[in-house]
Structures are given as C-alpha cells and as structure tokens.
Amino acid sequence: ALLGGAGGYALAERDRANEPGFDPETTPALNDAADGPGFGGEALSCHGDHQAGITTVPATHVRHIAYTLRAETDRGAIARMFRILTGDIEALTAGVAPLADPEPELAERPSRLTITVGVGPGLVDRVDPKKRPKWLAPLPAFTLDQLGGGFDGGDLLLTLQADDPLPVAHAARMLHRDLDRFGELAWVQQGFRQARGAEAQGATMRNLMGQVDGTVNPKPAEPDFDPLIWVDKADGQPWLAGGSAFVLRRIRMELDTWDRVDRPGREQTIGRTLSDGAALSDPKGGEHKPADFDAKNALGLSVISSAAHIRRATSSDPNERIVRRAVNYDTGEEAGLLFGCFQRNPLTQFVPIQQRLDEADLLNEWVTHTGSAVFAILPGFRSGETLGAGLTA
Numbered sequence: 320a321l322l323g324g325a326g327g328y329a330l331a332e333r334d335r336a337n338e339p340g341f342d343p344e345t346t347p348a349l350n351d352a353a354d355g356p357g358f359g360g361e362a363l364s365c366h367g368d369h370q371a372g373i374t375t376v377p378a379t380h381v382r383h384i385a386y387t388l389r390a391e392t393d394r395g396a397i398a399r400m401f402r403i404l405t406g407d408i409e410a411l412t413a414g415v416a417p418l419a420d421p422e423p424e425l426a427e428r429p430s431r432l433t434i435t436v437g438v439g440p441g442l443v444d445r446v447d448p449k450k451r452p453k454w455l456a457p458l459p460a461f462t463l464d465q466l467g468g469g470f471d472g473g474d475l476l477l478t479l480q481a482d483d484p485l486p487v488a489h490a491a492r493m494l495h496r497d498l499d500r501f502g503e504l505a506w507v508q509q510g511f512r513q514a515r516g517a518e519a520q521g522a523t524m525r526n527l528m529g530q531v532d533g534t535v536n537p538k539p540a541e542p543d544f545d546p547l548i549w550v551d552k553a554d555g556q557p558w559l560a561g562g563s564a565f566v567l568r569r570i571r572m573e574l575d576t577w578d579r580v581d582r583p584g585r586e587q588t589i590g591r592t593l594s595d596g597a598a599l600s601d602p603k604g605g606e607h608k609p610a611d612f613d614a615k616n617a618l619g620l621s622v623i624s625s626a627a628h629i630r631r632a633t634s635s636d637p638n639e640r641i642v643r644r645a646v647n648y649d650t651g652e653e654a655g656l657l658f659g660c661f662q663r664n665p666l667t668q669f670v671p672i673q674q675r676l677d678e679a680d681l682l683n684e685w686v687t688h689t690g691s692a693v694f695a696i697l698p699g700f701r702s703g704e705t706l707g708a709g710l711t712a
C-alpha cells in the first residue's frame with residue numbers, strides 16, 4: 320500500500336517526515352531498497368519486420384530530431400548514411416558503445432532505448448521521385464494552423480525513446496557525430512510522459528491539460544491493427560512495405576485560459592471525465608466503457624456535445640483510424656502535445672480527422688497547431704541487413 324495508488328508515495332514520505340528523529344540528510348529514501356540496478360540495463364531489439372519504437376511500450380523520454388540533407392548528399396551518400404545509422408542503432412539500443420565512442424560508459428544502460436528512422440519527401444526525391452508515395456508531402460493547410468515556427472517538415476527523422484534521459488542524450492550526440500556530414504539539424508522536439516514506475520504499467524498517459532489521453536487507440540493485438548498502420552506492397556511502393564506513415568504535429572496548449580474553465584466545462588470539451596477518463600455518457604462506467612454518442616440528458620440534449628473532441632475525432636469508417644503516440648512537451652515557457660500518429664496513409668486517415676477537428680472542436684479555443692511534418696517510417700531490418708536498403712537499391 321505504501322507505493323500503490325495515486326499519491327501514495329508522496330503521502331508516505333510526508334508521514335515519515337513528521338516522525339521524531341527523521342533526518343532528510345541521513346534517512347535513506349523510501350525507494351532505496353528497491354533501487355537495485357533498476358531498469359537501466361533493459362534493452363529492446365531493434366530488429367524485426369517493423370522498426371522498434373512504433374508499437375513497443377511507450378517510453379518516458381522522447382526526442383524527435385529532424386535533419387535537412389546537405390546539397391551534396393546524393394543517392395550514394397544516402398545509402399552510406401543508412402549503413403552507418405544501422406550500425407549505430409544496433410550498438411546503441413543493445414547498450415554497446417558505437418565505433419569510436421569517446422564516452423562508452425554512457426552507452427551501457429540503454430533503458431529500453433529505441434531509435435526509429437523516417438524519411439521526408441526531400442530525401443526520397445533525391446533518391447528517385449518515382450519512389451515517393453503521394454502522401455509523403457506537406458499536409459494540406461488547416462484553417463487554424465499557425466505553422467512556420469521552425470518545426471515543419473524535414474528530410475530525415477530520428478525518434479529516440481528511452482526511460483532514462485541519459486541514453487537519449489548520448490545516442491543523439493553519437494548519431495549527430497555521424498550524420499553531420501550528410502545533413503544539418505533542422506529541429507529538435509523533446510517530449511515526455513509520466514516516468515516509468517510513477518504509474519501502474521500500461522496506464523494511459525495524462526496530458527498537461529490533465530486529461531487521460533490515449534484511451535481509444537488501436538492496439539497491436541486487435542485483428543484489424545496491421546492494415547491500419549503498416550504500408551503494404553499493394554500500396555504501390557514495395558520499398559516501403561512493412562513501414563508506416565508518421566505525422567507529427569506540435570500543438571501548443573493555452574493552459575492559463577484553460578485553467579479558468581470550470582471542471583464540467585473542461586470535461587464537456589473532450590466528452591470524458593477528468594478523474595478517470597470515463598465517457599460522459601456513463602461517468603461511472605470507467606475509462607474503457609465505449610462512449611454512447613446517442614445518450615441524451617433530461618432535456619433531450621446530447622450528453623456528449625456535437626463539438627466535443629471525441630465526437631469530432633471518431634469516425635464511422637473503421638479504416639479512418641490512426642495509432643496515436645503523443646507525448647507532452649514543456650519548455651518552461653510553452654507547453655503542449657507532440658502529437659505523433661502512425662497510419663498507412665495520412666490522406667485517408669489523419670487528414671479527414673483533423674479536418675473535422677479544425678472545423679468545430681471545442682478544444683480549439685485552447686490548442687494551436689504550430690508545427691507539422693510527415694515522414695515515411697522505414698520498414699524494419701534484420702541482423703545483417705541495412706535499414707532503408709530497399710529505398711536506395
């Protein structure tokens with residue numbers, strides 16, 4: 320019971336602090352006994368049909384890094400770059416220092432580090448414009464977008480995720496050392512979710528508006544998951560089969576004005592309770608009871624408003640779904656969501672959803688999209704294979 324439940328740990332610490340003889344300098348912290356070697360040594364394989372970091376368990380720390388290719392980085396250089404990246408990824412995610420790592424100790428505790436690589440329209444065009452899927456392009460403009468703040472587009476994406484910020488920082492530096500000659504840093508976006516161990520395993524994350532965020536999201540175990548997310552040979556670009564399309568939107572939250580809205584108002588904006596994320600059609604039904612969009616109150620009005628976020632975001636077309644993998648960001652001056660989502664084709668999945676949100680989502684009063692990028696996430700690779708080999712072949 321000491322560590323269980325919301326706030327249990329903090330309460331236990333506070334109780335102890337009131338005990339006679341408690342000395343914060345000399346009394347060991349409550350979790351010292353459990354500290355042991357911790358989870359730092361855990362490594363996730365980077366090999367498989369699909370890259371790691373897409374359906375693997377969401378990590379605490381996420382860094383999206385985009386590069387712009389240098390003018391001289393041609394198809395041959397891109398192939399070389401992929402070979403170097405492959406070796407770096409294999410080493411770093413396994414907790415092994417890559418070649419000529421001046422600080423090999425920093426690689427030893429990967430904490431489930433994953434490094435996921437995506438390519439932007441510019442990179443594919445440099446290899447062969449005929450290999451670019453139609454959806455690999457800037458998204459159509461939405462009315463409320465305020466892009467242009469330096470977080471748009473990019474030729475190459477690296478998404479680094481781990482449960483500890485140290486391996487993320489070290490991997491980013493090692494990768495940059497090798498990528499520098501091929502490209503220039505375009506932007507970096509750093510995000511987070513609750514730290515591993517702070518919540519029960521598998522708990523849905525909370526965003527900075529306080530909402531339980533990620534409840535209704537396709538899961539890998541579901542039979543219709545694969546065709547929603549993985550590009551198929553039949554889609555016309557065989558080099559991308561087993562890959563995916565990734566949309567990243569930087570969405571700023573106006574938390575000061577949001578905080579002035581009363582609790583019922585904040586719950587109606589989404590259509591779910593703040594306490595546990597239950598749909599307002601049955602606020603006591605728990606997080607996972609499906610929303611009943613037809614439910615009416617005593618006055619005959621819809622319980623879930625016609626402009627509530629979940630009503631606008633849901634679709635009657637089962638193919639029009641995305642796999643959301645968002646994280647919070649907080650620069651100290653600005654906060655929001657790094658809204659990342661995977662799908663097979665953004666033009667038929669992300670775009671129609673976002674069009675409905677852009678048109679009339681109660682949430683729009685407090686959120687603004689300030690960055691937008693689309694990447695083709697390369698198919699997975701096996702030991703002895705090279706990431707992206709199908710593209711440059």
Ligand code: HEM
Pocket residue numbers: 526528530531532533534535536568570571572589591596610628629632633634641655656658669672673676682686
């Ligand atoms: C659901 C928050 C942006 C798509 C939800 C839920 C919350 C939420 C709290 C309900 C719980 C859940 O099922 O996850 C936010 C916030 C956003 C944001 C704070 C911006 C800062 C977006 C965007 C899209 C999107 C840009 C896609 C274009 C969805 C979908 C659902 C959802 C598909 C599930 C709807 C259903 O019940 O079928 N969001 N969201 N959200 N959101 Fe968002």
